[in-house]
Amino acid sequence: QVQLVQSGAEMRRPGASVRVSCRASGYTLSDYYLHWVRQAPGRGLEWMGWIDPKSGGANFPQKFQGSVTLTRDTSSDTAYLELGRLTPDDSAVYFCARGPSSVFSDSSVYFYYYGLDVWGQGTAVTVSS
Amino acid sequence: QSVLTQPPSVSGAPGQRVTISCTGSTSNLGAGNHVHWYQQLPGRAPKLLIYGSTNRPSGVPDRFSATEPGISASLTISGIQAEDEGNYYCQSYDSSLSSWVFGGGTKLTVL
Numbered sequence: 301q302v303q304l305v306q307s308g309a310e311m312r313r314p315g316a317s318v319r320v321s322c323r324a325s326g327y328t329l330s331d332y333y334l335h336w337v338r339q340a341p342g343r344g345l346e347w348m349g350w351i352d353p354k355s356g357g358a359n360f361p362q363k364f365q366g367s368v369t370l371t372r373d374t375s376s377d378t379a380y381l382e383l384g385r386l387t388p389d390d391s392a393v394y395f396c397a398r399g400p401s402s403v404f405s406d407s408s409v410y411f412y413y414y415g416l417d418v419w420g421q422g423t424a425v426t427v428s429s
Numbered sequence: 430q431s432v433l434t435q436p437p438s439v440s441g442a443p444g445q446r447v448t449i450s451c452t453g454s455t456s457n458l459g460a461g462n463h464v465h466w467y468q469q470l471p472g473r474a475p476k477l478l479i480y481g482s483t484n485r486p487s488g489v490p491d492r493f494s495a496t497e498p499g500i501s502a503s504l505t506i507s508g509i510q511a512e513d514e515g516n517y518y519c520q521s522y523d524s525s526l527s528s529w530v531f532g533g534g535t536k537l538t539v540l
Contacts, residue, residue, distance in 0.1 A: 335529075337475075344431065345467075345475065345518050347529040361528040395474055412522050413482035415465030422474055 302326035304396050304420035311426045317384040320423045329377040330354045333399030335416055336370065336381045337350035338392040348394075349370045351379060354402045392423040432457065433519050433532035440538040441509050447450065449535045451519035452501040459500035462522045466495055466504045469534075470515040478517075479504065506537070513540045 307321040322334065336348040349360035351370040358370040365395060369382040397416035404410045434452045441447040451464060458464060466479040479485050479495045482502065492507040506513060519532040 310472040344534040345531040347531060361526065413463055413481045415477045415520065417477045417486060419476070
């Protein structure tokens, strides 16, 4: 059964950092891009970036440049999101989600053709003083 | 506000058909970029409903369908059921922002 299993809920003080893990089960992490999406309480979905687990290359929207780090450990099929300089506005549920096959480069039309087909269960991060 | 615009809510009685719109711009849907649709039931992770603008993943009922977008896309649910109640999101790539973007979401209420 293909699934993404995320780490448990976290609480942090403002200014701290947090790392969320996402382990691929039923498939090899390196075979597909891995995206991160967050959802603040009562709000919509916000895309945070993707990582190509095969190469380690990543891409983020400008908003998260400098505060988000995406890494992976292919030996354990686990991807990580690290978010630094936390503020209360970073309180949200963080999801990892599987993207298209990593055989496609991000300049391929197929990279944009496939949606996010497998989602983790979400990790709640609360930032409060 | 979101780059992709969705109505905040839609509603219908069981068995009715409802349509959810997703309006973009010339840098996303109007540029020919594909749209994807997700269903998020209360307390759950999103689920892919439609990819590549009009394609259903295996296991998604055929009462979910979507149109090929121009500058606006739409998701239609034919014969809505109580279990369909939740939020629906569109997603596309914005070439100007060089970023994936989501619509603000539409809450479906089954009356």
